[in-house]
Amino acid sequence: MNTLDDRYTTPKESLETYIDLVRFGEDTQVLDSRQVDRLFERGQADPDHAQTVLGWGKELREAIHDVFRALIDKCPVPRAALARLNAYIQGASGHMRLAPVKGGFAWNYDDADELESVLWPIARSAAELLASDQLSYVRACFSKTCEWFFLDTSKNHQRRWCDMTRCGNRAKVRNFYARQKNNY
Numbered sequence: 001m002n003t004l005d006d007r008y009t010t011p012k013e014s015l016e017t018y019i020d021l022v023r024f025g026e027d028t029q030v031l032d033s034r035q036v037d038r039l040f041e042r043g044q045a046d047p048d049h050a051q052t053v054l055g056w057g058k059e060l061r062e063a064i065h066d067v068f069r070a071l072i073d074k075c076p077v078p079r080a081a082l083a084r085l086n087a088y089i090q091g092a093s094g095h096m097r098l099a100p101v102k103g104g105f106a107w108n109y110d111d112a113d114e115l116e117s118v119l120w121p122i123a124r125s126a127a128e129l130l131a132s133d134q135l136s137y138v139r140a141c142f143s144k145t146c147e148w149f150f151l152d153t154s155k156n157h158q159r160r161w162c163d164m165t166r167c168g169n170r171a172k173v174r175n176f177y178a179r180q181k182n183n184y
């Protein structure tokens, strides 16, 4: 959701190419390094399809965003967004399979080399969060100039900023200057 920054003012797109989408999968650890390498190659070999998948990635992001935005604002969830998200979840589910791992099984995907495979764990991760008891810990950043969402995994669930270095420090600096000003 945060890959479109400043979405209500001057939107800055971080997903400009299919490679950016794969990098997002790498950074968020929903893709393993072997898959990242394969998708890089495949994306270069089929740029038209890669561009289409990038469009789907943004559509999925916006559907996820609209659902979470409504939940945070305590508004009814837009049906169209939920329907779109469900379509991506169903698409992902069709590729899920159980794979034996040491001592048990893990969820895995078939066709992990397909360009759209980058979308499956993202859709599934959103679905799992929405259907979990963690949902109430999804927050919007406290900063008025930031529209990022975050999952508050802190012990007391009192985190207010998306990221301490990004927004927490900015708020601290502002408070510092406000105090200084009041002293004059």
Ligand SMILES: [Zn+2]
Residues within 6 Å of the ligand: 141, 142, 143, 146, 147, 148, 161, 162, 163, 166, 167
């Ligand atoms: Zn923030």
